[in-house]
Amino acid sequence: MNYGISFDNFRKKFNLPWLCVGDFNEIIRSSEKLGGSNRSQAQMQLFRDVVDECGFIDLGFSGNRFTWQKHFSIGHSIWERLDRAFAINDWLLRLAGTKIHHHFANSSDHCPLWINTVGLDFHSAPKLFKFNEMWLSDWGCSEIVEAVWDARGSDDPTSRTVPKIEK
Structure with missing residues (x-):
């Protein structure tokens, strides 16, 4: 699809270290799915093409290899890695220690992703009291x-x- 602006042009306009995290509703390879019918190679290739066009690098993960699950009453289940984190090279150069952890959640069919940005300092100076x-x-x-x-x-x-x- 062409929306009039390529991601590369968008990225150049906003020169930032990009991190893209979420539920992509797609897998990259067959090993990211267990159960159910096989995903078509052409469909997975389209997703890989978009990831490559954006210059994204999959940050990997620790924890369970699947982030989404569906259980059917007839006894079979499907597990897939739909949720993931991608970054561009600028992000990795600045925050090379970024780690993604898949956590268990019993209140959702998706597992939450914990992003540990090693090297990113969120400490702020104590706020001084001022009387108005x-x-x-x-x-x-x-x-x-x-x-x-x-x-x-x-x-x-x-x-x-x-x-x-x-x-």
Whole structure:
């Protein structure tokens, strides 16, 4: 299908390290399916072609090899690896340690994917408290501040001040 813009042009327009994760409703090879009728080679090839055109690299996984399952009342089941994570080379260069884990979920026919982005720092600096004078216009604010500030505490001014500010 041609939607007027290739993924390569889209990727160049937004120069980012791409990670694409989700339920693709397709398998890449026959070994990613157990049970049911065989998937056609032509259908799997179409999916592989799209993956190649996008420059995607399958990140692999740890855990159960199947991410979707269907059980029939007549006793047979189908298992497939439909959920996966792809990245482009830029992602792998920046976050080479990214790991994908398949987890068990009894509330869905798909298993959740846990993405561990080793090397990506999500730590943020502690937020500093800032008093906004406009809070004093809120009914009851000044009474609350005065009540906390007037409360009796330790005789040491330092140990009295910090807990009052925290309150």
